[in-house]
Amino acid sequence: MYTAASFAAGFVFGLGLLVSGMANPAKVLAFLDLAGAWDPSLALVMAGAVAVGGGAFAYMKRRTRTLLGAPVLIPSPRRIDRRLVLGSLVFGVGWGLAGICPGPALVLVGTGSVKGLVFLAAMIAGNGVFEFFEKRAASGRARMQPS
């Protein structure tokens, strides 16, 4: 059930990306182009999604188990650090270059787009770069520990 619900959520999410225009990179870039012929549509995607999502999160705040009996795993860190801001800035530059973020990248692959596949491969390689430096940082910290 848990896995099936996960598939359903991903599927509905993908439909939303397609219907809203978020899965169309040209439209995303038109939204990000404030100084050009600005297409404000995508601001409304955010508004619609947050309105519905906000209700769901408010409801789940009072629960420790989901309707399927699974634990509620919502992150609670509140610290705004350099890592968060710099990482998000780097993401924003990549988003501004192609108009594609991780969800739409997967939807594009589903449409059979070769460009979507190339973007996804590069994105996974980027994940690999992150994992490599994380592992190196972790082993560096381990060496610093007094034995």
Next chain:
Amino acid sequence: MSIAWNAFTPAAALIGGVIIGAAVALFVVLNGRIAGVSGILGGLARPQAGDISWRVAFVAGLIAAPLALLAALPEIRVDTSYPVLVAAGLLVGVGTRYGGGCTSGHGVCGVSRASPRSIAATVAFMAAGFATVYFVRHLIGS
């Protein structure tokens, strides 16, 4: 600033947004998790027993979504050249992991629950996105 009224699609955007919100709601109410695509995908880079199938299922759902609309697939246009696509993908792959989320996890889920971290991340990636398009289209572009 000039608004491209001919390209403005308020109804589709709002309806699509509500559908995205419904997916986020479904995922938290049934699975108890944040529908953050970069984190769900990134977790597969370090696979742990019992933590794989739900991630694969969510990703498969996203990839399968266009099949449902095959007869009426909306316009999708990628004008970006291959070298730029590769650079963009790398930056998105690295940045979302360091930033701990993307447009879905921070932008939709985090803002929905008024998380200060997510709001800061969203402001940062939106600002960088606006600045990058300005740079590419109006400073170095034709």
